[in-house]
Amino acid sequence: MEAGDLDAMLATLWRVDSPRIVARLVRLVGDLDTAEELAQDTFVAAIEKWRHEGVPSNPAGWLNTTARFLAVDRIRRRDTQRHKYHLVAATTPRSTDLDIGQIVDGDLADDLLGLIFMACHPILPPDARSALTLKLVCGLTTGEVARAFLAPEATIAQRVVRAKRTLAAADIRFELPGPAERPTRLDAVREVIYLVFNEGYSATSGDSWVRPELCSEALRLGRMLANLTPDDTETLGLLALIELQASRLTARVGPHGDPVLLMDQDRTRWDRLLIRRGLALIERIHRLRGTAGPYALQAAIAACHARATTAADTDWPRIAALYDGLVQITSSPVVELNRAVAIGRAFGPQAGLDVVRPLLDHPAMRGYHLLPAVAGDLSCGAGNHEEARRYFLDSAALTANTQQRRTMQRRAADCATHHAGSTPHQQDHDLPPEC
Template sequence: MSLDEATADLLRRLAPQVLGTLVRRYGDFATAEDAVQEALVAAVEAWPREGVPEHPSGWLHTVAARRYVDQVRTEAARTRRERNAHDALPRDALVAPPPDATAPPRDDLLELFLLCCHPALPAPAQLALTLRAVGGLTTAEVAAAFLVPEKTMGQRIVRAKQRLREAGARFAPPQAADRGRRLAVVRQVLYLMFNEGYSASSGPELRRADLTRQALRLTRRLHERLPDDGETAGLLALMLLTEARAAARVGPDGDLVPLADQDRRWWDRAAIAEGCALVARSLASSPPGPYQVQAAIAAVHAEAPNTEETDWPQILALYEVLERLAPNPVATLNRAVAVGMVHGPQAGLALLGEVESGLLADHHRRHAVRAHLLESAGDRAAAAVAWRRAADLAGNDPERRHLLRRAARCESDPGHSTDR
């Protein structure tokens, strides 16, 4: 038997809570994470057969604590054998008693994020570890977020846990000098988690609502703790404004509906109002950062009645600011779309040449933008080739089907011009 979606979502939400409890109690992140994974496997095997326990969080805590004890004792026994030691290991020196199964769980998620962003780890390892251990992404999903092979990412995560252990990292607030840098990594983790949920890197579904919900919840909590932090407010606004389009982004067949074709009556106006207010307050009270600028771009889209009436010159200006603040190929790719809308598709194609090499060289989004610009310029035959190349590289099935339909549309009428 397999888990239903609601139970699987429950496990994803509870796992970080259990991990936080174990790390807070016992201090060993690597062993605690292994124990939680074993408890999750036990739940997947038992719950479909026996039913979800009355206190699922307590069930997981108890099983994970027992697995932790077993792992520590096994390791201690191995160490004694290697050292030819014969003295008994005190049982009470290993771990504290398992938690009360009926006690309300404590939310340690943000503390876990800060632990994973320990200064002993390089930034890529911090991101990878938190996405895997706290964010609930699989190793394959983390690898897709970093555009590296799954095996490479698996090794990076293992090394990160080893370095945390070697550094003696503890479940405690960071030093004041490290706080800003580590919070920046936490925000990036939340951003990547949201993006994976909004556009799944692989699989039959376009999005993973469990990840977007968790990213939004955590970002809200971070904003509550840091109400004057402009970039945290900007990140929350960006998520709200992006997620507001979710209902219109998926068609009746489950396939992708691009922004230009969305029925904006389905957009969540309450989320848009909250997001726009956050953007306005944060920009008025603090220097602009990359998340605030991205949120401002999303706000311009959200306030436009349709694609044609969107303030594209303002969007282009904001992308130029974003590239100055945080140069990266994704920002350049998005600016190429805005350039195409303001100055024509040929200008957009010229700018697109800047990202022909590097991380986005064979990414489906680059080929999709190229296809869009070629189609806008009237070269539908070349656009069809680019749409099909984008479809070949797309990770999830709904997006792939959409890209193939765009290719077929160009192939059906290769001589028709859609020049703007």
Template sequence: MTDDARRTVEAVWRIEGARVVATVARMVGDVGLAEDLAQDALADALAQWPESGVPRNAGAWLTAVAKRRAVDGWRRRERLDERYRAIGRDLEVAAEDEWEPIEDDVLKLVFAACHPVLAREAQVALTLRVVGGLTSEEIARMFLVSVPTMQQRIVRAKKTLTAARVPFAVPEPSEWAERLAGVFAVVYLVFTEGYAATSGDRWIRADLAAEALRLGRMVAALAPREPEAHGLVALMELQASRFAARTGPGGSPVLLADQDRARWDRGQITRGLAALARADALGRGRGPYALQAAIAACHAKAGSVAETDWEQITTLYAALEQITRNPVVTLNRAVAVSMAAGPEAALRVVDEEVDAERLRGGYLLPSVRGELLARLGRRAEAREELLRAAELTRNERQREVLLDKAAAL
């Protein structure tokens, strides 16, 4: 297969994959089986489309193939009951143009994957796989674990859902409390992958971010009394408002300090601030998503980097750090400290407070250290750190930025 053909198939899967899995899951009632069937259909696409061409409605093609594989499986198991006959009749009259996925099917898929029978990390990993369409390698980097460990975790999660006969449905309101935290986590991680892709040749995956924002809005509508639902929507709205300014000609990354703030989407900022106000109005304090939204709001309200309230951002990161105990949050606090109190104070935070072991193998820690060392005039050390960060990142655009910074030193 040519590289162009493979890229075309991968692009179709990124756009349609979650809906294909969700539609098939509604039919077979098993999330793990649905993903396996969809992957089989994708394999057929990889084999056939280079010769036959990409169908006009590629999502319908993948869904029809996956459904037919399900029917074939039932036939082999001699389960020719009324359910099979009804589906068979439907497939006979279905045409490619009839791809009309039910809007909440993907949300049902998220809730099914976030069933409390799974541990939180398994919920997040499985949803990123079947909804976000991320590879095991991409998810492993997010969790800071090995690829085989992540693959085993995802396989076990699918088997557990099948064994527990988890229904493919949005749960009753009485069941939301035990699932919402997982749903929030996976929706935001899908958005994060769209905001700054962990690998590939694109800095932003806007389609992935847009799907996460759509799901977040639906969850907030389902649970209007949950502050973090609105906090999550606020965070995604505010971060997405910068998309137009985050890339330059040819898709090269534009960092926050260099962005043209006139290109930020003011309508989206207004919606984000309103969502944060709704979260605060519930009077139950700010959780991790609302705190991150408040940080994003500080940036959105500032006319420039110099006018940004870095002291407030440092305080908000400190509060977020207490809740999450996440080394990436500590690293972000160090960046804020560098703007509020200077690079020397920030480097002390990085070297003394960041859990370096948990960030081992990632590019973030050497990237931040390189920036701080450069600002302190320690050019040789800074260059070494930036080159190390460039080696560790899997995103080509990010690598270009880091190499350019190292070359400038």
């Protein structure tokens, strides 16, 4: 294998497998910094060995095995007076009954969910919990986490560093908390799982429009969390939401990786099994008679799309009404942006623009590429094609995703053509998962 090909393979493996490796290493060695250092050492060893001996038949398995050996060696060097298995057992949280074999080869999803609960410890402020977990579990860069939070990159970097120091100073260990301790962490855990899904559903950077592996990870984690808290209606709402949204993934990407937007998707390609699972969860929420929280309401919105056989069948007035309820319990400007789209679809583009325009001055939305994209879509629908063209170009300049940039540039060109008197190819904008 050529050096460039090897580097590309390792970069992909780092992106996909390093969170899994860190999750298992934290269980072994007990602290995040050591686990991340050992994960980096594992990939350095892979570069050196694979360059001379070739790539093994099971690269991910090789990485996990090497990481385990490095961890055991690190533990042995901490105290050479003890047998290595005793040392590994000593680093295992007392809240588990696992032996060394289970620790090394145990369920990966358990490790990842345990890592999320560790990063979402109540000792950390809410914004630090989410930022730390996105880096650990998703392998996102600091810049990608910053875009997910609509925050400066330096701010996110400081949050992550402070969070690690706080956990280390308090000697917070890897654990899956018991039922009595879970409620204090559930909000943060749900938020992180949803952010993982969002990054997979609409990648903030790179050449791919979607990252299916992150969506799959979020689905697994969401299902595990629902199994841990089977009567929690918000957790069930979260799972219903991502089941329904994940049903669209195959239809969202064209044959060349280009985006296929919501109103243009072939709905026969939507995954009916995932839709049935999501709708069944919504029925379960109704039977539990729980309070309708943000995730349950967003799941109800997703269900409106799932039940529509064609785009024209979408019940936009109901979606707009559900967003009216959602904005009453959350102050998120992104939710307000999605509400603008629903209102525009239900009551006309100008009504949607009336909701969007105040958001253009919102400090947290100034770098959010979907804000000018939505403004452009609504302006185009209202016949203001030159204004729409400027909005689409603004969106293209703000996004770090190649496919998103091309889509916005194409829409700007269509508006310029329309403004000149020709008929452009019309497209509808596809919003983040909560729409």
